[in-house]
Amino acid sequence: MDHTKPRTDPRIVRTRQLLKDAFIDLLEEMEIEKISVNRIAERATINRVTFYLHYRDIPDMMDKMADEMVEDMQRALDESPPIDSDRGDSLILLNLLEHIADNAKFYKVILGSRRTPVFTERMLKMLSDSVKRRIEQFGMNDSMVDAGIQKDVAIWYGSAALIGTIVAWLRNDMPYTPTYLAKQFTMLRAYPQWRSTEGV
Amino acid sequence: MDHTKPRTDPRIVRTRQLLKDAFIDLLEEMEIEKISVNRIAERATINRVTFYLHYRDIPDMMDKMADEMVEDMQRALDESPPIDSDRGDSLILLNLLEHIADNAKFYKVILGSRRTPVFTERMLKMLSDSVKRRIEQFGMNDSMVDAGIQKDVAIWYGSAALIGTIVAWLRNDMPYTPTYLAKQFTMLRAYPQWRSTEGV
DNA sequence: TTAATTATCTAACACATTGTAAATTAAGTC
DNA sequence: GACTTAATTTACAATGTGTTAGATAATTAA
Numbered sequence: 141m142d143h144t145k146p147r148t149d150p151r152i153v154r155t156r157q158l159l160k161d162a163f164i165d166l167l168e169e170m171e172i173e174k175i176s177v178n179r180i181a182e183r184a185t186i187n188r189v190t191f192y193l194h195y196r197d198i199p200d201m202m203d204k205m206a207d208e209m210v211e212d213m214q215r216a217l218d219e220s221p222p223i224d225s226d227r228g229d230s231l232i233l234l235n236l237l238e239h240i241a242d243n244a245k246f247y248k249v250i251l252g253s254r255r256t257p258v259f260t261e262r263m264l265k266m267l268s269d270s271v272k273r274r275i276e277q278f279g280m281n282d283s284m285v286d287a288g289i290q291k292d293v294a295i296w297y298g299s300a301a302l303i304g305t306i307v308a309w310l311r312n313d314m315p316y317t318p319t320y321l322a323k324q325f326t327m328l329r330a331y332p333q334w335r336s337t338e339g340v
Numbered sequence: 341m342d343h344t345k346p347r348t349d350p351r352i353v354r355t356r357q358l359l360k361d362a363f364i365d366l367l368e369e370m371e372i373e374k375i376s377v378n379r380i381a382e383r384a385t386i387n388r389v390t391f392y393l394h395y396r397d398i399p400d401m402m403d404k405m406a407d408e409m410v411e412d413m414q415r416a417l418d419e420s421p422p423i424d425s426d427r428g429d430s431l432i433l434l435n436l437l438e439h440i441a442d443n444a445k446f447y448k449v450i451l452g453s454r455r456t457p458v459f460t461e462r463m464l465k466m467l468s469d470s471v472k473r474r475i476e477q478f479g480m481n482d483s484m485v486d487a488g489i490q491k492d493v494a495i496w497y498g499s500a501a502l503i504g505t506i507v508a509w510l511r512n513d514m515p516y517t518p519t520y521l522a523k524q525f526t527m528l529r530a531y532p533q534w535r536s537t538e539g540v
Numbered sequence: 541t542t543a544a545t546t547a548t549c550t551a552a553c554a555c556a557t558t559g560t561a562a563a564t565t566a567a568g569t570c
Numbered sequence: 571g572a573c574t575t576a577a578t579t580t581a582c583a584a585t586g587t588g589t590t591a592g593a594t595a596a597t598t599a600a
Contacts, residue, residue: 151567151576173399176557187578192559199373257457264504287527290516296508297501297528304464304500305493316490327487328497333529351547351596376586387549392588 156194158184160205167249199258206262209250213239213266233302233325237318240306244314252311260303268299301328356394358384360405367449399458406462409450413439413466433502433525437518440506444514452511460503468499501528 162184166175177198181188195201216239217232240247250259272295279285280294302325309321316324362384366375377398381388395401416439417432440447450459472495479485480494502525509521516524 149568149576155577171399173397177559178557188558189560189579190577193576197373197558199371257460260457281532283531284527284533287531289524289527289531292508292512293505293516293521293524294528294533296505297525298533300504300508301497301501304504305496308492308496308500312492316493321493324489324493325497327484327489328494329533331483331487331489331532332481333484333494333498349547349597355548377588378586388587389550389589390548393547397587 152194155184155186155190158186159191159194159201162186163201163205164246164249167253172253202258205250206258209259210262210266212243213263217270234318234322237306237322240310241314241318244310248310248313251307260307264299264303267302268295271295271299271302298329352394355384355386355390358386359391359394359401362386363401363405364446364449367453372453402458405450406458409459410462410466412443413463417470434518434522437506437522440510441514441518444510448510448513451507460507464499464503467502468495471495471499471502498529 159180162180163175165183166179175198177188177191180198181191195204213236216235219235251263275291275295280289280291284294305321305325309316359380362380363375365383366379375398377388377391380398381391395404413436416435419435451463475491475495480489480491484494505521505525509516
């Protein structure tokens, strides 16, 4: 089999980049309901017909952008050092947080927008898969097992807490450094979270 | 001032109910992008023009439905007994979970749909306000304060974990009873969640 | 029960958006 | 420089949007 990739035509790269940039641009300015293929093409200075040569429709474009986002995030996670130190867990997350901070404009628009759930959905899936793998590899905390906590509930809880915190962090214009936030995660996991008289 | 409410015309009640039911119906069948005012009116056996007598457009309709949803949820929370027993916290949540279970069809469609973030957004806001009020009333756990956990991060983390777990519970067709899930919440808050070698 | 009120329906309109097609021009590859 | 492929232009039918004006039906008040 020939795996020499054909090196895509620069025109394709250029067009897709222009379209994606235009989309992010528009998302900053208006609700997604108001964004049409017309507007995207106009903003990208690309003919509308050309849009359809690359994407079936806007949701299809968003799907593909979400694919790329997840790939980037996964790459950031994979670049992390192996877990060996006792602070390994926060270090892994740190790389992800730093990757997000480095591309803050993109992530703030895409994850912070109130009407683009595709992206948060995909990120949630990635993180919960990741949490799941680790739980299956290492098992749960003994005290959790003893207490009768269901594995799937722990996965739902943990991954939702992660992504929700990251999204809130972005929406609030990242008031903490990635390092500081990563430490907060470690502590939130390490300490019981509420007194018995609290909670919703 | 005269506060005798004018008792809304039954035709208005009927029409709005038909429109909302039709919308939920369609959301079960197709992605929101494919739902038009045309289709909603047709399914509701209501003239399309009549739709515009009640709502400005589809997002406006969703906003109003989200308002009503939050009102219902808040009512369920308010009906809860005051916190006096040492299991008070899980009992409060229990009423919310039971309310959701009682209206499972509606909530599964509305919160489970991958493209209707308005509703999860609003629920997140309500829950995080609720978590915030309690934290401000009772303060955080001493061990959390000592560890230097930020109040806002704790709020983000806790409310995102709550809503994410509830949404996952719905999407998985509620494999646990409300009571059981409420207990899981209590335990997840009471025990450290990961060993030091775990986490994303 | 009748009269007044108000919600819904009908038909029509201008306009935007969608998705596709065929022929032409421009850019990139070999 | 010849070949290949991407992007453009122009055009089209179909669908959706939001609004208007007048007719009809249901509700309420006298």
